[in-house]
Amino acid sequence: MLILGTSPSSAQVSAACFTPLWAGACSAAQAEAAVASLRGSGLLQPGGVATTLVASGQQWDWPNAWPPLQQMLVEGLAGCGAAGGAVLAEEVALCWLRSNHRGWSRDGVMREKYDATRPGESGGGGEYAPQVCLSLAYHNV
Amino acid sequence: MRCPARAHIAYAVWLHTQDGFGWTNGVALWLLERYAQSFARELREDGELGDLANQ
Numbered sequence: 001m002l003i004l005g006t007s008p009s010s011a012q013v014s015a016a017c018f019t020p021l022w023a024g025a026c027s028a029a030q031a032e033a034a035v036a037s038l039r040g041s042g043l044l045q046p047g048g049v050a051t052t053l054v055a056s057g058q059q060w061d062w063p064n065a066w067p068p069l070q071q072m073l074v075e076g077l078a079g080c081g082a083a084g085g086a087v088l089a090e091e092v093a094l095c096w097l098r099s100n101h102r103g104w105s106r107d108g109v110m111r112e113k114y115d116a117t118r119p120g121e122s123g124g125g126g127e128y129a130p131q132v133c134l135s136l137a138y139h140n141v
Numbered sequence: 142m143r144c145p146a147r148a149h150i151a152y153a154v155w156l157h158t159q160d161g162f163g164w165t166n167g168v169a170l171w172l173l174e175r176y177a178q179s180f181a182r183e184l185r186e187d188g189e190l191g192d193l194a195n196q
Contacts, residue, residue, distance in 0.1 A: 071168045
């Protein structure tokens with residue numbers, strides 16, 4: 001069981017560090033510090049926000065970027081009210097969409113994860129082959 | 142007015158029902174709801190709209 005406030009903190013930089021923005025668990029000062037910290041973290045890459053800075057070869061680490069984390073970060077940044085939050089939210093959103101779009105335009109698939117450093121390229125690592133949506137179907141809305 | 146970028150990715154609505162990776166599609170659509178115009182502008186500037194540029 002994790003007991004917040006008493007368990008030791010990890011020194012690793014992780015995208016998960018910024019999910020309190022999404023949860024609305026930050027004061028105004030904390031939100032402002034978090035926005036600045038994310039911008040300077042090295043996690044923000046051309047293809048979205050990487051999970052961590054640790055190149056372990058595991059799928060939960062650098063340079064992989066996962067959809068749910070992008071969504072939580074964008075929503076958190078956009079709604080936190082901190083200076084620069086909305087701007088950074090849009091940057092993350094556009095980086096992620098660019099990667100999705102570039103990969104799909106070339107390969108005809110959406111991927112479960114992407115390489116944050118190379119927009120459109122699949123992420124990797126883990127115990128299984130990276131998963132994709134195996135359809136070339138095109139639906140206009 | 143249709144947004145080409147939105148149309149380009151929105152095939153995911155259908156894919157969402159096809160397998161377990163609806164989260165990529167769902168997040169893309171969620172983001173496009175909010176940033177479609179700026180994303181379309183970026184694609185246009187980058188020349189990445191391809192055949193959809195004239196839609």
